[in-house]
Amino acid sequence: MILKNPPFITLFIDSKLITVPAGITVATALAYTGDEHCRMSVSQQLRVPFCGMGICQECRLMINGRRHLACQTMCEMGMKVERI
Numbered sequence: 001m002i003l004k005n006p007p008f009i010t011l012f013i014d015s016k017l018i019t020v021p022a023g024i025t026v027a028t029a030l031a032y033t034g035d036e037h038c039r040m041s042v043s044q045q046l047r048v049p050f051c052g053m054g055i056c057q058e059c060r061l062m063i064n065g066r067r068h069l070a071c072q073t074m075c076e077m078g079m080k081v082e083r084i
């Protein structure tokens with residue numbers, strides 16, 4: 001039997017396979033890894049999600065080769081997330 005909405009989703013974060021509960025954002029999935037940073041600033045500081053509502057842009061990263069906001073993107077099966 002194939003579930004339409006599986007309770008867990010498997011995705012790649014920096015090439016590491018991770019399984020997270022379905023229905024969470026990429027920002028939350030990053031927190032599951034124990035390292036929630038999304039990118040490095042030009043002054044080489046780690047940046048983490050701040051506002052959680054698409055305003056601050058601190059959670060920019062690459063998803064399947066395109067820039068996205070981690071806090072505004074829901075996890076999908078097989079998604080490839082790369083910190084920048």
Ligand code: FES
Binds near residue numbers: 053056060
């Ligand atoms: S956390 Fe502010 S835009 Fe995503």
